[in-house]
Amino acid sequence: MPSLFNPLQLGSLELPNRIFMAPLTRARSGRDGVPNELMARYYAQRAGAGLIITEATGITREGLGWPGAPGLWNDAQVDGWKIVTDAVHAAGGRIVAQLWHMGRLVHPDLGGGQPVSSSATTAPDFAHTYDGKKPYTEARAATPADIGRILDDYARAARNAIAAGFDGVQVHGANGYLVDQFLRDSANFRDDDYGGSIDNRIRFVREVLEAVGGEIGMDRVGIRFSPNIHVQGVEDSNPIQLYAELAKTLEELKVPWIELREPDKVTSSGSVPTAPVSPAMRRLYSGKIVINSDHDWTDARGRIAEGHADAVSIGRLFIANPDLVKRIALDAPLNPGDPASFYSGGAQGYTDYPALTEQEAA
Ligand SMILES: Cc1cc2nc3c(=O)[nH]c(=O)nc-3n(C[C@H](O)[C@H](O)[C@H](O)COP(=O)(O)O)c2cc1C
Numbered sequence: 001m002p003s004l005f006n007p008l009q010l011g012s013l014e015l016p017n018r019i020f021m022a023p024l025t026r027a028r029s030g031r032d033g034v035p036n037e038l039m040a041r042y043y044a045q046r047a048g049a050g051l052i053i054t055e056a057t058g059i060t061r062e063g064l065g066w067p068g069a070p071g072l073w074n075d076a077q078v079d080g081w082k083i084v085t086d087a088v089h090a091a092g093g094r095i096v097a098q099l100w101h102m103g104r105l106v107h108p109d110l111g112g113g114q115p116v117s118s119s120a121t122t123a124p125d126f127a128h129t130y131d132g133k134k135p136y137t138e139a140r141a142a143t144p145a146d147i148g149r150i151l152d153d154y155a156r157a158a159r160n161a162i163a164a165g166f167d168g169v170q171v172h173g174a175n176g177y178l179v180d181q182f183l184r185d186s187a188n189f190r191d192d193d194y195g196g197s198i199d200n201r202i203r204f205v206r207e208v209l210e211a212v213g214g215e216i217g218m219d220r221v222g223i224r225f226s227p228n229i230h231v232q233g234v235e236d237s238n239p240i241q242l243y244a245e246l247a248k249t250l251e252e253l254k255v256p257w258i259e260l261r262e263p264d265k266v267t268s269s270g271s272v273p274t275a276p277v278s279p280a281m282r283r284l285y286s287g288k289i290v291i292n293s294d295h296d297w298t299d300a301r302g303r304i305a306e307g308h309a310d311a312v313s314i315g316r317l318f319i320a321n322p323d324l325v326k327r328i329a330l331d332a333p334l335n336p337g338d339p340a341s342f343y344s345g346g347a348q349g350y351t352d353y354p355a356l357t358e359q360e361a362a
């Protein structure tokens with residue numbers, strides 16, 4: 001029976017434990033999307049995680065609509081990330097970059113022009129801009145030329161990630177962003193090879209994975225999905241069938257690991273989950289499955305021991321507890337987090353959460 005503290009191999013990654021830091025947008029980069037020393041300190045403090053998955057990181061200006069979020073499309077950003085990966089490695093950790101194209105969730109004010117999506121749709125609610133929240137604008141449907149260019153953008157970002165010293169990448173296929181806008185049928189109304197049937201809706205993510213894996217080797221690639229929740233206007237009418245088919249594609253492509261944001265109760269943002277897809281995926285996919293969302297390690301430990309999953313990723317508790325893995329091992333008390341500084345600010349609420357003292361850890 002594997003425990004949270006057993007090592008785990010994910011493709012080329014050798015991990016000392018199965019408690020991952022989930023991707024967390026913290027918006028501490030500049031407008032140029034260049035990571036900095038403060039971010040290096042934050043990530044290095046969390047190097048005890050079996051694996052750190054970075055905050056979502058834009059593959060292009062077009063794909064990045066979050067003020068203060070980092071990018072991976074130019075040399076300055078690569079140099080900034082090198083500071084981060086060096087600091088994490090020096091602290092004994094491992095880190096992969098989450099590659100992000102937000103699709104229709106990018107406001108033109110961020111400088112990328114009219115947003116692009118699977119179809120000409122407008123996302124619900126409000127976009128983030130440097131001047132506060134504004135209504136989303138209508139996206140245009142990606143042309144075949146756009147799709148080819150975006151695949152190249154993914155490949156370049158993956159190449160840049162390796163140049164920046166990352167141990168691999170995770171494609172962001174969750175939470176209503178571009179990959180999800182192709183995948184799930186509430187946002188994809190195309191009538192060409194990229195829309196309609198499940199096979200067609202899977203085509204874009206398949207091509208993204210082929211582009212990224214072709215560039216850096218599939219043994220360094222993972223992907224995240226949010227299969228059983230409605231997020232940012234994206235959901236599916238038949239998630240189990242869709243993700244079962246997707247599992248076969250991931251198996252065929254030899255993608256070594258997936259992370260599923262798959263809550264089993266109403267989430268903190270009020271989303272009501274449908275039935276989990278992970279049992280169906282588990283039967284068809286031999287790669288490793290990382291579960292996430294509103295888990296504490298009691299239920300995660302059980303699901304891993306029973307073989308339903310291989311690892312757990314933890315988000316909010318990692319914000320407030322840089323040494324979370326040690327605290328779990330010692331059953332030590334946890335710092336409370338301050339949601340007001342989750343998505344913005346400087347060092348406060350970012351690098352000032354205390355680790356256990358030597359006495360407390362003894
Ligand atoms: C502040 C914050 C930022 C987040 N940023 C990202 C992100 O960049 N990419 C992503 O895939 N999910 C993101 N999420 C979702 C988390 O990775 C995770 O799925 C969610 O917090 C549930 O896990 P938890 O209950 O362990 O916090 C974010 C969540 C929070 C609270």
